[in-house]
Ligand SMILES: O=C(O)C1=C[C@@H](OP(=O)(O)O)[C@@H](O)[C@H](O)C1
């Protein structure tokens with residue numbers, strides 16, 4: 001399905017932020033790793049959430065759900081043998097479940113999205129799991145992959161954090177269940193470091209004890225621990241809301257988004273400060289962000305690694321700012337659903353934006369007068385490219401058509417419904 005985005009000058013109204021993708025995947029996983037029955041309130045309904053549900057069900061968890069909650073009876077340390085797992089296009093789900101699969105004699109992960117997740121590298125986690133005595137057959141570090149484990153060793157484990165924080169998160173989820181104690185050392189840099197805060201928070205809520213160094217580069221994890229069954233409440237999602245807030249920032253607007261906790265551990269909470277730094281009129285109180293946009297923005301320089309899943313939306317806002325913006329420390333955007341630097345900038349340029357790339361930077365020469373639009377955009381299977389190009393389309397001279405925009409459902413199936421409710425002219429077409 002394609003999406004036609006017609007320029008829209010004004011947006012107004014109130015929405016409830018959707019539920020957090022990253023907390024939903026984590027709560028599903030720790031509930032499966034517990035032996036009793038856990039409840040997750042307000043889980044995210046998205047393809048990635050569904051991918052994690054499917055995997056834990058295939059591994060033996062009992063999953064029952066209605067509109068507002070999921071009730072899960074976990075398998076603890078003993079997943080049931082599953083021949084094949086399908087993680088859809090969800091990187092975090094694949095990486096987290098790889099370590100759980102290592103508890104089984106043989107599990108194969110299929111390659112359902114050869115053009116997206118199928119291109120993403122998992123070598124750093126493969127190397128770490130191999131050092132724990134697990135055998136992995138893989139396609140040059142990519143899917144499809146067969147994991148042959150059983151009883152992985154703990155002890156001293158090293159993992160590179162250069163490409164993704166998900167490899168470390170994955171090891172942090174499984175090591176508490178091992179017979180031995182473990183020590184994890186992160187090699188090189190740790191990208192998306194803030195996300196590890198979410199992993200540690202969820203592990204603690206699940207009753208797991210982990211000692212982490214202040215710089216998050218070293219961990220001590222006692223073995224033979226048990227995950228406790230709990231009730232979890234999923235908070236609102238900042239990365240998805242970042243796109244709504246950016247849309248409000250580039251238009252004349254009065255937009256209110258509820259359920260965005262000020263003290264959230266989501267790094268993308270920083271997008272509120274990014275927009276403020278770009279002189280967007282907004283307030284953030286009692287979990288409510290209100291943008292009263294006047295369409296005027298000022299350029300700025302930002303460390304994108306602090307709000308990795310919010311960068312594309314902020315870049316889209318910067319397309320209309322006065323001056324040149326720089327988003328640095330973003331190399332790992334190249335290893336996401338598409339190359340979120342080269343592929344994304346190619347689409348922005350088609351729409352008329354003036355952007356440049358470096359290996360680890362996005363530079364935006366703002367065009368406050370707006371861009372031409374009137375083009376067809378390739379979504380590159382990437383929900384965040386779809387959301388970001390929509391923002392650009394709202395402020396184009398002519399409508400843009402986003403091909404295969406249904407991939408927005410990876411994280412935010414109701415993105416266009418929310419925008420429509422705010423007055424945006426967005427229409428699905430075959
Ligand atoms: O742990 C997680 O749930 C995630 C970590 C981040 O990935 P990287 O660590 O690969 O940057 C983020 O981009 C992704 O959407 C979800």
Ligand SMILES: C=C(OP(=O)(O)O)C(=O)O
Pocket residue numbers: 089090091092093309336337384411
């Ligand atoms: C990169 C993302 O997800 P994942 O790595 O889990 O596929 C994302 O949601 O933007």
